Amino acid sequence: MTQNFDIPEIRTPENLVYKKTSVLTDNVLHYCPGCGHGTTHRLIAEVIEEMGIQSEVIGVAPVGCSVLAYNYFDIDMQEAAHGRAPALATAIKRVYPEKFVFTYQGDGDLAAIGTNETLHACNRGENITIIFINNAIYGMTGGQMAPTTLPGMLTSTSPYGRDVQMMGNPLKITELLALLPGTYYVTRQAVHTAALVRRAKKAIRMAFENQKLNRGVSFVEVVSNCNSGWKLTPLQANKWLEENMLPFYPLGDLKVNGELVKKSE
Amino acid sequence: MAKVQGDVVIDIEHCKGCELCNAACPLDVLAMSAEVNSKGYHYAIKVNGSCNGCSNCAIVCPDGVITVYRAKV
Numbered sequence: 612m613t614q615n616f617d618i619p620e621i622r623t624p625e626n627l628v629y630k631k632t633s634v635l636t637d638n639v640l641h642y643c644p645g646c647g648h649g650t651t652h653r654l655i656a657e658v659i660e661e662m663g664i665q666s667e668v669i670g671v672a673p674v675g676c677s678v679l680a681y682n683y684f685d686i687d688m689q690e691a692a693h694g695r696a697p698a699l700a701t702a703i704k705r706v707y708p709e710k711f712v713f714t715y716q717g718d719g720d721l722a723a724i725g726t727n728e729t730l731h732a733c734n735r736g737e738n739i740t741i742i743f744i745n746n747a748i749y750g751m752t753g754g755q756m757a758p759t760t761l762p763g764m765l766t767s768t769s770p771y772g773r774d775v776q777m778m779g780n781p782l783k784i785t786e787l788l789a790l791l792p793g794t795y796y797v798t799r800q801a802v803h804t805a806a807l808v809r810r811a812k813k814a815i816r817m818a819f820e821n822q823k824l825n826r827g828v829s830f831v832e833v834v835s836n837c838n839s840g841w842k843l844t845p846l847q848a849n850k851w852l853e854e855n856m857l858p859f860y861p862l863g864d865l866k867v868n869g870e871l872v873k874k875s876e
Numbered sequence: 877m878a879k880v881q882g883d884v885v886i887d888i889e890h891c892k893g894c895e896l897c898n899a900a901c902p903l904d905v906l907a908m909s910a911e912v913n914s915k916g917y918h919y920a921i922k923v924n925g926s927c928n929g930c931s932n933c934a935i936v937c938p939d940g941v942i943t944v945y946r947a948k949v
């Protein structure tokens with residue numbers, strides 16, 4: 612028999628410090644246990660709630676594991692063809708310039724099939740927010756190699772590890788986008804620890820607030836896990852992410868207020 | 877300094893047993909159940925009463941399963 616450690620007398624509205632936001636629907640997320648997609652959805656929803664823009668925001672869902680994102684956000688959303696979310700967001704923002712428009716995309720969607728749309732929207736300087744989930748793999752379709760797959764990383768289509776001689780180099784698309792004149796804010800975050808979740812939320816908030824300034828794209832990469840694709844438990848995957856993803860994809864701001872951040876090394 | 881007491885409410889039917897909350901708790905309040913929920917997941921449970929309401933568990937939970945209360949006592 613498990614002991615009960617409930618303290619019902621402190622469960623009053625004034626003592627409430629954390630509760631799932633109502634900007635997320637009650638639908639059960641279809642993501643695998645421990646997946647960073649869920650955490651990132653929640654942060655976006657919390658930012659929307661805190662900014663009070665639930666009826667003024669339009670999201671664009673990608674193709675990939677997060678193809679059903681529109682089932683989870685209680686906001687207006689549109690599904691894009693694979694990789695085309697930035698083009699669709701461009702159109703939506705131009706028709707409704709007063710709305711907050713964001714895309715939510717995986718690395719296969721944003722950095723493989725949709726590279727063209729991503730680069731051009733970022734170069735044109737569309738006044739949109741892009742949230743980019745980089746799990747270094749095509750999660751939805753069975754863990755194939757993506758442009759973002761690390762050198763030597765095992766995937767279902769690089770079973771002996773990514774050989775850069777044969778398969779080419781990983782694409783650090785976030786670094787590339789920071790160099791374009793149309794990006795105003797470019798940052799790389801992660802959500803696998805509580806401290807990083809708090810920091811990522813501030814970045815997502817900034818990326819939405821920036822749309823009020825009309826200065827170009829705000830781009831937030833979230834270095835994330837894919838427990839099923841990586842064939843690890845959630846805790847093992849987060850450890851693997853720390854040890855392998857973060858040295859290659861270091862966290863932090865790349866561009867703030869339209870200025871590249873100088874790295875002191 | 878006033879002491880704080882926290883308490884978490886875990887929606888066990890929506891827990892997927894990923895153990896991230898457990899790893900994020902600085903006070904080792906959480907562990908995984910021996911039983912499973914209707915989806916077959918071992919769910920997060922409290923194993924002591926030392927929660928201080930820091931919310932670390934709730935904010936790392938991908939499924940938004942945890943509600944947190946914090947009171948000065």
Ligand SMILES: Cc1ncc(C[n+]2csc(CCOP(=O)(O)OP(=O)(O)O)c2C)c(N)n1
Binds near residue numbers: 720
């Ligand atoms: C035009 C087209 N080509 C290919 C596919 C197959 N496909 C579906 S999802 C996907 C990749 C998704 O990977 P990613 O964007 O990294 O997202 P994740 O699933 O990892 O979150 C691919 C290639 C498709 N649906 N449509």
Ligand code: SF4
Binds near residue numbers: 929934944
């Ligand atoms: S609120 Fe903090 S102390 Fe309480 S269970 Fe969660 S992580 Fe542990």
Ligand code: SF4
Binds near residue numbers: 886897936941
């Ligand atoms: S983080 Fe959430 S889903 Fe994972 S074990 Fe804890 S309560 Fe369950």
